[in-house]
Amino acid sequence: MRNRPKVSALSGDSRSISRRRVLQGVGAMLATGFATAAYGFGIEAPSTKVTTYRLTPPGWPKGYKLNVAVLADLHVIEPWMGLARLRSIVDTTNAMGVDMILLLGDYAAGYQISRLGTVIEPAAWAAELGRLKASLGVHAVLGNHDWWDDRAAQARKAGPTFAHTALAAVGIPVFDNKAQRISHNGGAFWLAGLGDQWAFPIKGRQKLGRGRGFDGTHNLPATMAQITDDAPVILMAHEPDIFPEVPARVSLTLSGHTHGGQISVFNYSPLVPSKFGARYIYGHIVEEQRHLVVSAGLGCSLVPFRFGAPPEIVKLQLGV
Numbered sequence: 189m190r191n192r193p194k195v196s197a198l199s200g201d202s203r204s205i206s207r208r209r210v211l212q213g214v215g216a217m218l219a220t221g222f223a224t225a226a227y228g229f230g231i232e233a234p235s236t237k238v239t240t241y242r243l244t245p246p247g248w249p250k251g252y253k254l255n256v257a258v259l260a261d262l263h264v265i266e267p268w269m270g271l272a273r274l275r276s277i278v279d280t281t282n283a284m285g286v287d288m289i290l291l292l293g294d295y296a297a298g299y300q301i302s303r304l305g306t307v308i309e310p311a312a313w314a315a316e317l318g319r320l321k322a323s324l325g326v327h328a329v330l331g332n333h334d335w336w337d338d339r340a341a342q343a344r345k346a347g348p349t350f351a352h353t354a355l356a357a358v359g360i361p362v363f364d365n366k367a368q369r370i371s372h373n374g375g376a377f378w379l380a381g382l383g384d385q386w387a388f389p390i391k392g393r394q395k396l397g398r399g400r401g402f403d404g405t406h407n408l409p410a411t412m413a414q415i416t417d418d419a420p421v422i423l424m425a426h427e428p429d430i431f432p433e434v435p436a437r438v439s440l441t442l443s444g445h446t447h448g449g450q451i452s453v454f455n456y457s458p459l460v461p462s463k464f465g466a467r468y469i470y471g472h473i474v475e476e477q478r479h480l481v482v483s484a485g486l487g488c489s490l491v492p493f494r495f496g497a498p499p500e501i502v503k504l505q506l507g508v
Contacts, residue, residue, distance in 0.1 A: 363380065
């Protein structure tokens with residue numbers, strides 16, 4: 189008869205301690221997960237910061253000062269980007285006292301996230317944007333969701349979209365492959381804006397996040413052909429993917445669309461809506477002495493969640 193192995197009096201306690209540690213570890217992971225989700229949904233998504241860039245890009249006269257506010261990717265929808273929050277963003281922007289305000293597209297919520305919230309009519313969000321004030325005006329381009337959410341425009345493969353109409357009704361011009369010379373502070377500059385690069389999905393070819401299966405309304409050569417002197421140029425382009433084609437004649441390109449990745453963990457974002465991946469995901473980017481600023485935007489796409497990519501209003505101080 190075999191003797192049973194002796195069990196230390198501490199073994200039961202050790203097993204209990206081990207179980208407690210496992211349960212504590214699982215609990216900590218769950219708590220972290222819930223806290224992360226709560227932060228992403230409840231704190232980071234509705235918060236707003238102001239990110240300031242001070243620069244004198246090539247072709248921009250040193251000392252020729254211009255202050256610009258940039259709002260991108262609002263994706264207006266209740267409850268995450270409702271009219272009250274939009275009103276607050278407008279008030280904050282007005283209080284900055286800039287010379288010019290630029291809107292970089294995607295006012296529409298997007299059909300994916302629209303299933304989760306309450307869509308706000310274009311006339312309502314446009315009325316709030318119509319309160320924006322700057323001495324050199326408020327100017328806009330459209331984004332892909334402004335086209336995608338308009339079924340009539342998709343069917344006819346042409347505008348105007350409801351975003352065109354809503355913005356025009358409150359006096360905000362939409363730059364569709366247009367350049368305009370603006371006089372300011374004893375000098376002048378050109379403001380140019382492109383049509384959207386992802387306006388029309390090509391059935392069976394689009395790859396989410398890569399932008400290879402879309403037809404656009406953009407025409408960079410035609411836009412640049414409208415520039416008739418050597419005054420510096422600011423270019424608005426909703427998607428940053430056009431940047432490799434932008435000539436050195438343009439002092440600064442401004443884009444949104446990427447949301448800074450929207451979800452970023454240790455500087456990794458699982459889905460960046462660009463054929464270049466993370467190359468133009470966020471911030472001030474310089475390539476071959478050409479300058480691009482990509483805003484993280486303000487709203488959410490696909491899901492109402494942000495992490496590691498907080499919403500922002502961009503303030504540009506040029507000529508400093």
